[in-house]
Amino acid sequence: MQSYFPLIIVFFCLIVCTNGSTWKAQAKPSPPSRFGRVESKMSGRINYNIRFPEQGLVSSLKTKLRNRRRPQSPLPVTASPTPPLEKAFEHPPFLNFIHPMVDSATLLLAKLYTGGKSKIVPTSIAPMHVLDIPGSGTSGPIVLLHGVTSCASDFTPLASDLKKKYSRVIAIDLLGHGLTPLPDCEGEPRGLPNFNWMTKAVGEVLDSLIPGHKALLLGNSMGGLVAMRMALERPDKVNGLFLISPAGGPLDQKDIGRLSNIFNIGSQEEGKTFIKRMHGLEPPSGLLHLMAWVARGRVAREEVKQIFASITPENFMTENECKAISVPTALFWGGEEKVLPSSHLDFFRSNIPNVAVCNPPCFGHVPQNDNWKYVSQRCAEFTKTYSGGGGEAIEGWLQPSCLERK
Structure with missing residues (x-):
């Protein structure tokens, strides 16, 4: 239960806020009240x-x-007519005001829980929101990059432990997520976002926050792909990669469609199925219902629709690109991964040089939610295997034990 404590607090905040304040919906309300x-x-x-x-x-x-x-x-x-499930990302109107409420509540909790500061960093792509957390550890800075539909403040439990091990923890809201907007796509092919914007924006954020320094990049899912792109395009800002269920393995158009359907949540029951698929350890039933409700609101965002629509096979890593990664790399892939195909684990393990693989059996697509202390410990152990921009992973790190949630 300890890894879900922050979420319980978040939903308590939501109840208080919705009963005693005037949250403004992104969509126009219908009179007399939405x-x-x-x-x-x-x-x-x-x-x-x-x-x-x-x-x-x-x-x-x-x-x-x-x-x-x-x-x-x-x-x-x-x-209101029930939206057809075969039409991806169609949701009831009441979900329009769920997302800003959740983001505001989780950000407030994140700042209180971690002692971090919320910052807006200007870039040439869009103003990027970051949670900048001072650390007391001896290791250098670590940058946290989330997956699709997530945001920086979702790293709160993990960041609260990492700040004891690293000198600075920087969690970034990627484009179209959290408090970071998606830039205008006018003039882009198909009028959709350019995935390369993600890497460019993250690089400029690090130029601003840690000029002249490198950082360990921890990326989950889409954030893992951004981290690998950073290692290739901005090696001056990266001294290591800790990849958690990274996206970016080869997918054809049919596989992309299957992946998009996982995020097509048309009902509360589908929301629960989505949460179970994401986690290796199923949350308690009451919390599962609330998490599913929030997930429905997040995937309903117009920005998320555009990001999924922009995905093409050209966005993913090739064998040669993986082999060109020169920084020490750790690959954390849960045994209960149900979002990305297992072939991606083999692809990255075979092509990334000197990669250390952690494959515990009881973790899903978001291990930092299943047991954040375990992930933090593995990350710290990996950091000790290299110094600066070089070094190789140690063999003993490849066989971790699995910690059950108590």
């Missing part, structure tokens, strides 16, 4: 109540009570 309307027979007052997801005992009771008290309306009420 939350629904109930009139009291005794006082005639209007009370606004959030429509919770369609499943669950609490929402069922709220619906029954609301319907019993609702007066007959002279206007017909038409239910």
Whole structure:
């Protein structure tokens, strides 16, 4: 449970905020309120109540009570049609205001929990949001790069432990995620984002925050691909890679479609399936429901749709590119990985020089959520195997034990 404690706090913040503040939705609200309307027979007052997801005992009771008290309306009420599941990334309108609420709550928690500062770093691509955390460790700076639909503050539990081992922890909101906008795509091929923007923007952030210094890059999923691109295009900023279930292995268009369908969450049950697929250890049932609700809001973002639409086989790593990676590299690939194909593990292990492989059996696509202390420990051990920009991984690191969640 300890790795889920920050998420529990986040959802407590959401309950408080939605009951006592005026969050503005990204979409235009429908009058008189986007939350629904109930009139009291005794006082005639209007009370606004959030429509919770369609499943669950609490929402069922709220619906029954609301319907019993609702007066007959002279206007017909038409239910919104259920979006077809075969049409990717179509979601109910109420999810439009979930994402900014979650981002604000998790960022506040991240700053309190880690002692970091929220910064906006100007770049030639877009203003990049980062969480800059001072560390007390003896190792150099470490940069955290998240996966698609995630954000910098999702690294909060891991960052709180890494700051004890590294001199500085920098978590970056990649383009179109968290508080970093997606730049205007007008003039780009197909009018979609250019994936190369990610690498260029991250490089400029590091130029600004750690001028003249290198850092260890820890990248999960899409962040792992960005980290590898950084090692090739900006070797002056990278002294090591810690790749967690990295994207970037060879995929054809059919494989890309399958990957996109994993992120097509059309219902709450599909949201739960998505969370189970992401994690090696299934979260408790109550938390699973809440995490699925948040996931639905995140994949509904227009920026996420554009990023998925922009993916082509040309974005991924080739054998020659992998072989050109010259910095020490660690590959953390959970035995319960259910998002990326196992062939990617073999691809990276065969082609990246001097790569150390950690393949514990009880971790999924986001090991830093399954057991962040274990990931932090493995990362620190790997860092000790090299100094500066050289060195080789040690053989003993290849057989870690698996820590069960208590």
